[in-house]
Amino acid sequence: MLLDIKDIHVYYDKSYILRGVSLKIEKGEIGCLFGRNGAGKTTTLKTIMGLVNPRQGEIFYDGKDITGLRPYQRARGGIGFIPQDKLLFKKMTVYENLLTGSKGQNHGQTWDMVLELFPDLREKLSRKAGSLSGGQQQMLAIARALLINPDLLILDEPSIGLMPIMISSLAEVITKLNGVGITVLLVEEKIPFALRLAHRIYVMDVGKIVYQGMAGSIDENELLSHYLGVNQR
Ligand SMILES: Nc1ncnc2c1ncn2[C@@H]1O[C@H](COP(=O)(O)OP(=O)(O)OP(=O)(O)O)[C@@H](O)[C@H]1O
Numbered sequence: 001m002l003l004d005i006k007d008i009h010v011y012y013d014k015s016y017i018l019r020g021v022s023l024k025i026e027k028g029e030i031g032c033l034f035g036r037n038g039a040g041k042t043t044t045l046k047t048i049m050g051l052v053n054p055r056q057g058e059i060f061y062d063g064k065d066i067t068g069l070r071p072y073q074r075a076r077g078g079i080g081f082i083p084q085d086k087l088l089f090k091k092m093t094v095y096e097n098l099l100t101g102s103k104g105q106n107h108g109q110t111w112d113m114v115l116e117l118f119p120d121l122r123e124k125l126s127r128k129a130g131s132l133s134g135g136q137q138q139m140l141a142i143a144r145a146l147l148i149n150p151d152l153l154i155l156d157e158p159s160i161g162l163m164p165i166m167i168s169s170l171a172e173v174i175t176k177l178n179g180v181g182i183t184v185l186l187v188e189e190k191i192p193f194a195l196r197l198a199h200r201i202y203v204m205d206v207g208k209i210v211y212q213g214m215a216g217s218i219d220e221n222e223l224l225s226h227y228l229g230v231n232q233r
């Protein structure tokens with residue numbers, strides 16, 4: 001397993017949020033985590049990144065216990081995270097935003113690979129990030145995360161607010177990245193989009209995993225019944 005989360009319990013102050021979450025992703029897989037608003041998906045991702053610390057439980061990455069590591073150590077270890085709000089520097093150019101992702105390890109090969117994957121960005125390197133469309137900003141956030149050379153890429157609701165055509169490009173990008181060996185953990189609300197990509201599926205509700213399975217063998221009705229209130233566009 002590349003990622004092995006073992007029974008994590010997370011609190012925000014006195015609120016008990018993650019109530020024993022266990023989740024695994026095998027090397028080379030695309031894993032997808034579903035759940036209603038407020039279920040604890042983002043908190044799970046933040047805990048993997050070390051932005052939130054569990055009160056109990058462990059996180060193993062590539063066989064090593066990373067529970068006590070700082071977020072930057074996890075990033076250096078090969079975990080790339082694209083948060084829900086993307087955290088781009090809107091007043092800086094596309095190029096400058098990319099530089100913030102590659103600081104200190106400017107391997108030409110990765111830059112070439114990333115710009116080849118996102119030809120749109122190559123043409124817009126001198127544009128301000130804030131002037132890009134929502135879809136292009138999402139691509140920029142992914143491109144920046146790729147410049148750390150991640151083995152695991154974590155995306156929090158990347159399709160949100162995107163036009164259907166951009167959602168297709170996003171699916172294509174994720175498939176390509178997975179094709180070159182990058183393991184992916186995706187939080188998504190759009191079931192058809194996610195099911196097209198995912199190998200392994202988890203559904204969480206109120207801080208617990210309530211359903212899990214491999215994409216080929218899950219029962220879609222059962223998946224839906226564990227995932228009510230979904231907004232399927
Ligand atoms: N910084 C915080 N302080 C206190 N409570 C928080 C904080 N962040 C999140 N929460 C609460 O923790 C719970 C889980 O939130 P989380 O953001 O992980 O859910 P989510 O599944 O990502 O939801 P969404 O689909 O809306 O993104 C929610 O009840 C939320 O209100």
Ligand SMILES: [Mg+2]
Nearest residue numbers: 041042043084
């Ligand atoms: Mg969230």
